[in-house]
Amino acid sequence: MKNTACKHFTRTLAAICAAAALVPAAFAGPTVAPYFETWAYGSSQNPNSLMTARNQGGVTAATLAFGIAGNGCSLGGGIEAVLAGSAKTDVANFRAAGGKVILSFGGASGTYLEAACSDDGMVNIIDNLLRSTGSRAIDFDVEGGQSGNAGLDGRRNRVIQRLQTAYPELYVSFTLAATPGGLESNGLRIVRSAKAAGVKVSIVNLMTMDYYDGNNSQSMGAKAIAAANSLFGQLKGIYPELSDSQIWAMQGNTPMIGVNDDQSEVFRQSDASQLATFAQQKGLGLLAYWALQRDMPGGNDYNNFSLVNTKPYEFYQLLSQSSPPPSGIQDGTYVITSAYSGKCVDVAGASTANGAQVQQYQCNGTGAQRFTLTNMGGGWYRLINPNAGKAVDIAAASTADGAKVQIYTDNGTNAQRFSFTQGNDPTTWVVRNQASSKCLDVADWSTNDAGKIQQWSCSGGQNQLWRLTKQ
Structure with a gap:
C-alpha cells in the first residue's frame, strides 16, 4: 500500500513507485474502515480530514496510512502528522464523535520500523501514537521486498506482544498481498509466525488488487470473493481451534477502488455491491479500500481518483451496505x-x-x-x-x-x-x-x-x- 513516496498500492518491487478488535460501528457486520492518506492533511485533497469524511460521507471508521521509519528510528510516512496540531485535533474530534481509528504501519515503500529500530525503540514509537490518539487498533501492512524478510517477523511479533501486554484490548491486523488463491507464501509465513509467537491476531486483511494475472474474464468482485474463500481454508489450517464463524470474522478484504495499478483491472460499483453482500453473508470482520481520497468523481489520474466514481464517497456507501442487518439497529x-x-x-x-x-x-x-x-x-x-x-x-x-x-x-x-x-x-x-x-x-x-x-x-x-x- 502506498505512503508519502508512492501514490497507490502495489504488490511488487517493480511497481513500488510507478502502498484489538475494533468496537463495531452502528450495525452488525464488517467494520468499514477505508484507508485515509495522512499526507492529505493541510492539502487541497478531499477529504483532507477525518471530520470532513464523517460530515460529508458518513465515514465512521478509518485506517490511517502510514507509519514507517523516518530518519533512523523515528516516525515518518505521514502518520506522524496526527501527533500535533490540527491533525491531532481532527483525530480527537473524530473519536469524540464515535469514530474508530486504525493506525497502519508499513506500506509499499520506505523502511519499516522493524528494520530501523530496536524492540524498545519500536515499542516507544507505537505506544506514543496509541497514547496520543487514544486508538487501540494497529495494522501492519507488510508487502513488497520487506514481506520476504523473515528476519523482521521476530521483532514485529515481540513488539506486538509487549503492546498487547500493556493494552490487553489491542486490535492487531495484518494487511497482506493476495491472489484469488488467498495469501501468498510470505503472508502465510507472517501469520504463522505471529501465532507461534503468541500474538493475538484480530484480522488478516487481504489486499484484493493488482493481481497482474491477465485474467480479465473474472470480475474484481469475484476475485476478491475467491481470495476470501481461499483464505478461509488457509486460516482453518493455522487456527484449527476456531469455529467457522470465528474464521470468517477474522477476515478483512481491501480492494483498490476503480482503476488499479494494473490498469486493465477495474474494481467497479457492481464489484463493491457483490463484495458487500458476501461480507454480510459470511460475517467478515473488516472491509477497507484504497483510498478515501480516491472515492471521488472526476480527475484524470488514477493515483488520486478512482476514475469510475459518479458521486463522492460512492464506494463507502456501497460497502457500508454490508453492515445493516435486516432487523435494524442493535440494542x-x-x-x-x-x-x-x-x-x-x-x-x-x-x-x-x-x-x-x-x-x-x-x-x-x-x-x-x-x-x-x-x-x-x-x-x-x-x-x-x-x-x-x-x-x-x-x-x-x-x-x-x-x-x-x-x-x-x-x-x-x-x-x-x-x-x-x-x-x-x-x-x-x-x-x-x-x-x-x-x-x-x-x-x-x-x-x-x-x-x-x-x-x-x-x-x-x-x-x-x-x-x-x-x-
Missing part, C-alpha cells in the same frame, strides 16, 4: 450525530433534570452525548441518556410541529418511543416518534452549538437524517 449505547451539521446530539449542560433540552453540540465524548437504545418491541426504541438516567421524550406528548425534544423520567409512553428507518444514504437514519409520527429535526437548519432538536413533519431533509456509532 446498545450510541453517539448520534446530525448528518447535516456533523454535530452530536447532546443534553444541554449535561443536565439530569426533567425537561432539559436535547440539542446539538460539538462532539466532545462526554456522557451528555451518549444514548442507550433498547428495542421495546415492534421496532420501537427507548433512548436513555445514561448520564441522566432519563429518556428522550417529546414534551407533553405533543403532536405539533416544533414540539420540544427533552429528557424526562422514563414512563413507558409513546412519547418516549422512536423508530429508526434507513435514509437514502445507507449511513443515515430517520428517527420518528411513535405518538406523533413526526421526525426528529434540527430546528431552523442550524449548524450552531446549542441548536435545538425538535420534532417536525417528516420531509426527508438532511436536517432530519442522523448517523449512529455504537460505543
